[in-house]
Amino acid sequence: MHQVEMHKKNGKIYAHEQDGYPDDPSKRTNREDEMVSQAREYSKWHVYREHEYDTLPPQRNPDRIAATLATIREMDDGEFERHFGTLVQQFKSYGDDTVERPIELEDAVPHNQTVIYKQDVYLDATIEDVRGYHEEIAAGVDDFATAVIGRLQEAGVFGTLGDRLSELLGNDGSADTDSQPTEFSSSDHFRQFGPDHISEPYYMYHRDDQPDRTVGRVANHDREPDTVIEMIPTAVIDSLEIFRAFLVHHLLCQIRDTYIGMGVEPPVPYRMLGTGIHKYTLKYKHFEMYPEYFDTEADIDGYVYY
Structure with a gap:
């Protein structure tokens, strides 16, 4: 669970609490740090889409x-x-x-x-x-x-x-x-x-x-x-x-x-x-957690180069 607080007008996050990963970014693995980053980006998206603030x-x-x-x-x-x-x-x-x-x-x-x-x-x-x-x-x-x-x-x-x-x-x-x-x-x-x-x-x-x-x-x-x-x-x-x-x-x-x-x-x-x-x-x-979406010859389920 992530608790994220941000300014409504510009999306700047001023508080982010969670108990799944170290608070100090230098102590996180790439995956842990990326999960925190994803939560922040998703929070901005949610406020933008559901509450119509320009947070992205x-x-x-x-x-x-x-x-x-x-x-x-x-x-x-x-x-x-x-x-x-x-x-x-x-x-x-x-x-x-x-x-x-x-x-x-x-x-x-x-x-x-x-x-x-x-x-x-x-x-x-x-x-x-x-x-x-x-x-x-x-x-x-x-x-x-x-x-x-x-x-x-x-x-x-x-x-x-x-x-x-x-x-x-x-x-x-x-x-x-x-x-x-x-x-x-x-x-x-x-x-x-x-x-x-x-x-x-x-x-x-x-x-x-x-x-x-x-x-x-x-x-x-x-x-x-x-x-x-x-x-x-x-x-x-x-x-x-x-x-x-x-x-x-x-x-x-x-x-x-x-x-x-x-x-x-x-x-x-x-x-x-x-x-x-x-x-x-x-x-x-x-980052091992991600497939290579940039590769047009990659075999990723559901993704195509068209």
Whole structure:
């Protein structure tokens, strides 16, 4: 039993009592510490869902992530390229040495260390606008997710994903601007939310015996982003279309991770395999209590890569 008390407006936990695990985190095993963390995350979810306070961190809120997914999915190719063209070119450069890399990595990046590329997405929507949204679109997820994954399979993305992720985690560490959304879009459009601001891409990398380093982030808003895209260049990206499919898949996996992080199985439409929130990708790799949800070839009952 856990007794958790938090501020209703921001979800900050100021009291947490339980008698199952040591109070001192340094004395807990990884599993015990994770169980305490799950109880905290679930408490925030319960208050958010049942009492309608905004207690979830934005990047751990499945409704905000789903709203971001819908916004990106419904963009025409011209708007999508304006926001994500730099990252598309950066990803292309990993598979084609002739492609100029728009983001130069600093010399301090360890040799052969894969970096995590990020972008902050701010939506023109209030918490009341998005509340319950990931459940609203769940019925339509199967159809377009199947199309997304099918397109990625055709492009050979998943054939390289496992190997590239293994290398990373083993160490811990031209579009038609007038076109409509690409072919994996369903005829059933989701309710849309306009982007308020999407940052320029930046990156983060792990360092031995030092905190992770983030390079190039410009915080130009007075609030937290609704979603932080955290993508690892593990796939063969050769077009705007393939990158968009890869990004949509990534956001679906982020929704999965919000549930796993609070010790709850996600709704069936979000039980897919692949990389989502980077913090959880590392946990899945290094904590024995978790299956390797990041691995698209993992055999986990009820989970698919679609």
